[in-house]
Amino acid sequence: MSTQHVALTVNGEAREADVEPRFLLVHLLRDVFGLTGTHIGCDTSNCGACTVHVDGESVKSCTMLAVQADGAEIRTIEGMADGAALHPLQQAFWDQHGLQCGFCTPGMIMQAAWLLDQNPTPSEHEIREGISGNLCRCTGYVNIVKAIQQASGQLETGESAPVEAAETIEAAPAS
């Protein structure tokens, strides 16, 4: 099967590869470029774990061919932090305990980043609607929503949910 040459920018860096047309963008990122922060979850465009930005739009990279991204600017979770300094969304997921197993987190953060690009101060409803294409099976979403609220400046950084939860447990009588 013949291959096609693709040239694209990933997290500000020019990258090239020769790929079969059937090769998916998520495999190009993970298996060719070694950017394994983008996860493959359902592989059926439901779960959103593979969400990346293509020319500023959030997309599910398991449902895009690598050849469709020829010439595009891609941003992945690896492109979010500035050196050792976490991106405000990464910091907020940390502060608010917006993850448990962490599998959905890269996609969740990329989708949240796109949402905040579109709408810098979304309501809770708009946040929930904005991440409706990203599934988390651990958290119940409450702390994810809080993290996005924190990153959008709508929640004090110190208002940490895990601390409140810990206090509640300590206050409970021993059984």
Added chain:
Amino acid sequence: MIPAPFDYVRPADLDEALRILTEREGEAKLLAGGYSLIPLLKLRLAQPGLLVDLRDVAGLDGILWTDDSLRIGGRVTHRRIRDDEGIAARMAVFHDAAGLIGDPQVRNRGTIGGSCAHADPSSDWPAVLCATRATIVCRSAAGSRSVAARQFFLGTFQTAIEPTEVLVEIAVPLPKGRAGSAYRKLERRAGDFATVGVAVQLRLGDDGRIAEAGVGLTAVGEAPFAATDAEAALTGAEPGEAAFQAAGEAAAAQSDPADDSHGPADYKRAMVAEMTVRALRAAAERSTTPQGGPQ
């Protein structure tokens, strides 16, 4: 999941795309956003020999208004339709439906033309196009033709489009005078395909009665269709609960849903009646504004 091998081309313009479709008739599939086609390729339910990517083809992504029609290019994404203020104000049924398709990432990539050409029997656009009596403009190397939406959706994944044609545009006639429209969708989870979807448009006459009604249903037949019995029940009636309930019952009677994981057929029929009533209430409320937009 990896698709079976295929060739891939990116024609520079529509003429080149049409020439390729003619030369490789029956072997080529068009690719726009890919959110309908790529899942089928991955499941190997579709194994075309050639994908023709419309990405570089100009002239397919306009949202244009003429005196009597709204014209939406085939490659316009669901998201652009959702965000278009003119559409929200004047053709609210498109605004409603666009916001209920898939999820934000799907709406960023998926296109109205791709969705219609794919013709999933549970997809949202076909019901909207049936209700608004839209036409679908198909272009081949031989020229253009317009197909009424009500004649376009033939069956499950089957349409009137020919393998040598590109779906270039959707033309929606604008109702004159007081009018309103709405889409209401019942889904099990956010982003699911519809269990039941109902699109309606009402145009009121000078006497305040319903002069013309359009009702399109999705997910309750082999293909989306116009609930003509419901339209007949509405035409000439006062817009209100009595007419809406009668239309809901007529729509339910005309639907032919299948028992599946979304629910048994009798449940779906009951939901057709309810969602039809809800859509009609919303459309009637919107018809009190001069341009038929949301309040």
